[in-house]
Amino acid sequence: MEQSIRQLNPLTKLTFTICASISVFFADYQYALGMFLILLMLATLCRVVKQYLSTLAKTLLILILLMFLLQALFYPGKELIWQWSFLSIKKEGLLYALSLSSKILVIGGSILLFFLITPVKDLVRALEQRGLSPTFSYVILSTLQIVPQMEKRSHQIMEAQRSRGVETEGNLMQRAKAFIPSLGPLILSSIVSTEERAITLEARAFSAPVKKVRLYVVSDTQLDRWLRILFVVLLIFFIIGRLIQ
């Protein structure tokens, strides 16, 4: 089961994510929470549930807690549930927070799940097979490689600058003055190496207008096509059904 989900074409998984995210805007919080349970189930089937929950906790949980606090206390409403001096929690605020946070859970959760079960390489390759220009795929893939590389370099540069007397602790002015010596050399040396990379790509006929043969291919099966149609049709029926009510 896990393999059959992971082997689906990335665009199929993307269609599911988008349809699920759109659907929560047409229903109440119970539906959204149910959809989130489905996402959790999919995560368990694909055996990424631990990473899924821990990333969700680090990113969305704090947001949702703060939002509950803000909306419960300050949302204009009439039904008081709890009061203490000037603070009051109103039922309308709680309901609003619940509806909003369930939507955030589904939208954010489906995007996160998508990226956990889809290697970016596959996504880019699938898009390329649909007509994305190779330059774009290069941009996306090299970003994934370059960011960790540059992060390491920036640590090295900060260490080097510290050893030259740049103060990274102290009052605000001192710390602020450390910013440009930390980021500047990184940017300038990166621009220089970009020129080298551009020359290297051109030397390998990157921009040559000839037909190229691909080494890595992503499959798009009949099942994929049917699933995509199914998701969109379900969404349309769901929206029409909710609008009629």
Next chain:
Amino acid sequence: MSEKRNSIKDDFTLMAMMLIPIAIAVNIIGGQIAVLLKLPVYLDTIGTLLIAILAGPWVGALTGLLSNLFNSIFDPVFIPYAIVSVAVGLAAGFFSRAKLFLTIWKTILVGILIGLLAAIVSAPITAYLFGGVTGSGSTLITGVLMAAGQNLIEAVLTSSIISDLADKTISCLICFFIIKSMSSRYLSKFSLGENFFRES
């Protein structure tokens, strides 16, 4: 040489496309360094601004969009804010075409304008999609303002303006100083680089 109109194709040179990953990385690392140095500003759009100033509004907009999409892999919150990054990239690029990044004072002015733009575009997203919460210090300001009686969108707008104004102005100034130290050899590889050649 007569002034030629910048076409989109001129902006998207191979060199500019290859700078996009670097700009995205600079966005991320700038933000990390700001956290490391415990500075009260985000400084997470320096890459987008820099590439928009050098290669025009469309490259800047694309970089902003991709930067948010890339960040969203690890934190899905970033996706709706992509439109803010796109707006910032477009604005910076158009201001750069109008040669507004050539002196410190014009850069500060433009930084203020971009800061206002960022606040205005991001406030509705924060207010209506995330209930006023951003996960940064500005949420505290929002809370205080709401306790004082402002409604959600007013409070979010005010706290966004407070945090984005300083952030974008300082980021634009940082870009100004970085471009000042770029040699003509590299500036010439970008469509708007000519504007920054130093009279030697």
